[in-house]
Amino acid sequence: xxxxxxxxxxxxxxxxxxxxxxxxxxxxxxxxxxxxxxxxxxxxxxxxxxxxxxxxxxxxxxxxxxxxxxxxxxxxxxxxxxxxxxxxxxxxxxxxxxxxxxxxxxxxxxxxxxxxxxxxxxxxxxxxxxxxxxxxxxxxxxxxxxxxxxxxxxxxxxx
Amino acid sequence: xxxxxxxxxxxxxxxxxxxxxxxxxxxxxxxxxxxxxxxxxxxxxxxxxxxxxxxxxxxxxxxxxxxxxxxxxxxxxxxxxxxxxxxxxxxxxxxxxxxxxxxxxxxxxxxxxxxxxxxxxxxxxxxxxxxxxxxxxxxxxxxxxxxxxxxxxx
Numbered sequence: 180x181x182x183x184x185x186x187x188x189x190x191x192x193x194x195x196x197x198x199x200x201x202x203x204x205x206x207x208x209x210x211x212x213x214x215x216x217x218x219x220x221x222x223x224x225x226x227x228x229x230x231x232x233x234x235x236x237x238x239x240x241x242x243x244x245x246x247x248x249x250x251x252x253x254x255x256x257x258x259x260x261x262x263x264x265x266x267x268x269x270x271x272x273x274x275x276x277x278x279x280x281x282x283x284x285x286x287x288x289x290x291x292x293x294x295x296x297x298x299x300x301x302x303x304x305x306x307x308x309x310x311x312x313x314x315x316x317x318x319x320x321x322x323x324x325x326x327x328x329x330x331x332x333x334x335x336x337x338x
Numbered sequence: 339x340x341x342x343x344x345x346x347x348x349x350x351x352x353x354x355x356x357x358x359x360x361x362x363x364x365x366x367x368x369x370x371x372x373x374x375x376x377x378x379x380x381x382x383x384x385x386x387x388x389x390x391x392x393x394x395x396x397x398x399x400x401x402x403x404x405x406x407x408x409x410x411x412x413x414x415x416x417x418x419x420x421x422x423x424x425x426x427x428x429x430x431x432x433x434x435x436x437x438x439x440x441x442x443x444x445x446x447x448x449x450x451x452x453x454x455x456x457x458x459x460x461x462x463x464x465x466x467x468x469x470x471x472x473x474x475x476x477x478x479x480x481x482x483x484x485x486x487x488x489x490x491x492x
Contacts, residue, residue: 215488226372233379239401
């Protein structure tokens with residue numbers, strides 16, 4: 180295992196630190212949900228990222244590497260953690276602007292575009308490296324599905 | 339064949355989890371599912387890719403069966419086991435259900451080997467059962483923490 184052999188000051192690592200800082204600063208926004216919902220939304224982000232990394236990012240499919248190496252490192256855990264605030268922010272803005280009906284569809288599509296752009300930046304700085312013919316735009320339907328699932332999860336929790 | 343077996347088992351475990359009475363609230367179920375998946379995925383990654391204790395088969399059908407086993411069958415089974423541990427029934431019944439649960443997980447593990455989902459290198463059935471039981475124990479204590487965490491707010 181190469182758990183501690185990363186370059187912690189490389190530009191891809193700094194990108195992850197910034198993402199973590201920005202993401203977790205969303206907790207400073209005025210409170211909208213009970214604490215358990217906030218916690219479960221953060222946990223969902225962390226879990227979904229782990230599942231994608233486990234299923235399409237490694238083992239037999241192996242469509243991408245994080246931080247240029249296919250090994251499990253501390254930076255991988257930080258990267259999963261940097262994705263944790265996104266479901267919270269997604270639902271926070273959804274409730275703040277009261278998106279309903281067809282506006283929910285547009286909002287989900289917009290978020291998926293934003294997520295693809297962010298992934299593009301992550302690829303540009305070297306936090307992600309695609310392999311085995313994977314392309315950036317393949318992620319778009321994955322984000323559409325993930326955001327829709329987040330909405331379903333939120334409504335199921337609040338019901 | 340392998341995908342038929344594992345998708346049927348996935349359906350069975352999910353249906354049982356939905357239909358059987360549970361003492362867990364939906365927030366607790368969501369919490370447990372996430373926590374168990376995190377432990378199983380990270381643990382499996384370390385055992386398979388880093389330590390090379392287990393080798394995965396190459397065909398995609400076998401790989402998808404492996405994913406169904408690790409991300410749906412095991413988490414839902416452990417969740418059902420925890421639900422029984424927390425229900426107000428006698429210790430003897432809890433013990434009996436736990437033994438049945440681990441016999442089921444052992445059978446699925448055995449099927450994984452027989453249907454070439456993966457191969458053991460420096461691993462065996464007993465280690466797998468210990469790993470699942472360890473995840474169940476950890477999840478139990480984390481659930482207690484989560485109950486305290488949500489209780490404070492209520």
